[in-house]
Amino acid sequence: MLTLPAPQSARSGVFAALAAALLFGASTPLAKALLGDTSPLLLAGLLYLGSGVGLTLARLVRDRGWRGTALDRRDAPWLAAAIGFGGVLGPVLLMFGLLYTSAASASLLLNLEAVFTAAIAWCVFRENAGARIVLGMGAIVAGAALLSWPTAGGSTRGDALGALAIAGACLCWALDNNLTRKVSGGDALFIAGAKGLVAGSINTGLALVLAASLPAAPALGAALLVGLFGYGVSLALFVLALRRLGAARTGAYFSTAPFIGAALAILVLHESTPPSFWWAGGLMALGVWLHLTERHVHQHTHEPLTHTHSHVHDEHHRHAHPDGWDGREPHSHEHTHEAVTHAHRHYPDIHHRHAH
Numbered sequence: 199m200l201t202l203p204a205p206q207s208a209r210s211g212v213f214a215a216l217a218a219a220l221l222f223g224a225s226t227p228l229a230k231a232l233l234g235d236t237s238p239l240l241l242a243g244l245l246y247l248g249s250g251v252g253l254t255l256a257r258l259v260r261d262r263g264w265r266g267t268a269l270d271r272r273d274a275p276w277l278a279a280a281i282g283f284g285g286v287l288g289p290v291l292l293m294f295g296l297l298y299t300s301a302a303s304a305s306l307l308l309n310l311e312a313v314f315t316a317a318i319a320w321c322v323f324r325e326n327a328g329a330r331i332v333l334g335m336g337a338i339v340a341g342a343a344l345l346s347w348p349t350a351g352g353s354t355r356g357d358a359l360g361a362l363a364i365a366g367a368c369l370c371w372a373l374d375n376n377l378t379r380k381v382s383g384g385d386a387l388f389i390a391g392a393k394g395l396v397a398g399s400i401n402t403g404l405a406l407v408l409a410a411s412l413p414a415a416p417a418l419g420a421a422l423l424v425g426l427f428g429y430g431v432s433l434a435l436f437v438l439a440l441r442r443l444g445a446a447r448t449g450a451y452f453s454t455a456p457f458i459g460a461a462l463a464i465l466v467l468h469e470s471t472p473p474s475f476w477w478a479g480g481l482m483a484l485g486v487w488l489h490l491t492e493r494h495v496h497q498h499t500h501e502p503l504t505h506t507h508s509h510v511h512d513e514h515h516r517h518a519h520p521d522g523w524d525g526r527e528p529h530s531h532e533h534t535h536e537a538v539t540h541a542h543r544h545y546p547d548i549h550h551r552h553a554h
Contacts, residue, residue, distance in 0.1 A: 211439045211441070211442025211448070212439075212443070214436070215436065215451035215452055217435050218435035219432075220454075220458055221431055222428055222429070222432040222455045223457070223462070225425075225429065225459075226308065227459055227466060229245065230301035230304070238293030238297060240401070241293050242289035242290045243401030243402030243403070243404070244422060244425060246397040248422030248423060248425030249390065249398065249430030250392070250394025251422075253390050253434060256391075257385070257387040257391055273380070273384065276380040277377075277389065279377050284373070284377075285398075286401060288367045288368075291370065292304075292364060294360075295307075295366075295367060298357060298359055300469045300470075302459075302467075302471060303357075303460075305462075306342070306456045306460050306475070306479055307342055307361055307456070308367075309342060309482045310339070310364075311452070313342075313368075314369050314373075315448075315449035317372075318372055318375075318376045319376055330488045334487075334489045337484045338453070340481050341477075341478040342361075342365070342478070342482070344474055375436075378440060379440045386434040386435075387434055390430055390434040394430055450489030453482075453485070453486045456482070460479065
């Protein structure tokens with residue numbers, strides 16, 4: 199049996215998840231500020247449209263033209279469903295929720311995405327969950343309940359409806375996360391760009407049909423820019439994290455995003471925070487800490503596997519190449535993994551989806 203340190207791919211996955219959280223967390227209070235000039239449906243469309251156009255252009259520049267995506271027809275239903283839930287429904291629910299909820303409270307409520315993501319990953323896709331992850335989810339749910347409770351901090355019925363809409367957005371994104379996990383071996387820029395183009399076009403077109411007016415040029419540019427970084431670049435990094443960490447663990451690291459958004463809402467928008475906000479924030483912070491300090495190590499066996507995805511030659515990729523390989527990494531091609539048994543810290547990524 200081989201005993202290995204935590205793989206480099208796992209560490210890069212953690213970095214990608216945290217960077218995605220930083221960008222998405224900052225986007226929530228910025229979107230709240232933009233709602234004064236733009237309808238919720240139109241703003242949801244513009245955010246994803248900025249994401250899709252920007253990432254598609256970046257991919258064309260990177261590849262100097264159009265190249266393959268490492269996806270095939272079997273991946274199309276998974277990607278289409280992910281776009282529908284995460285790109286079309288989720289942003290609209292969030293924008294409507296922001297109409298009735300402060301940006302700080304809405305940011306903390308977004309922690310529910312990690313809970314729903316993990317629950318679906320455990321129940322549907324059979325990802326492993328340790329005691330720390332389960333306790334962390336419980337703390338996050340308790341904090342969310344405290345934030346949305348009708349009598350907490352003078353909350354009104356509108357606040358409760360706003361919290362319910364944001365919870366619905368989190369459920370949509372949780373479905374999106376688990377569906378995207380199925381295609382996470384493909385090109386991250388293509389996946390994120392396709393989601394932005396399709397979802398952004400649908401919501402923007404629908405808003406214009408319903409007589410919404412485009413905002414002034416400065417607000418329009420701001421919406422597209424927030425979408426590019428807060429939804430586009432963030433999503434591309436999230437896909438990379440899914441590939442390396444699996445859905446439940448990526449969602450756990452991504453749970454730092456709400457605290458970033460809440461901090462910006464308090465510091466920049468000067469929003470008031472009742473005592474219930476701080477109690478809820480404490481519970482959610484405890485839940486995220488439990489996730490971030492999890493260590494999953496045991497002996498496991500990799501069955502023979504042939505697939506295609508972007509990779510470097512680490513402990514899980516030790517294969518020969520035909521003559522003519524230029525030595526560039528990372529690179530993407532079909533490759534075969536031989537059976538191996540070893541032990542190291544790992545996550546349920548595309549190479550560690552084994553039984554426990």
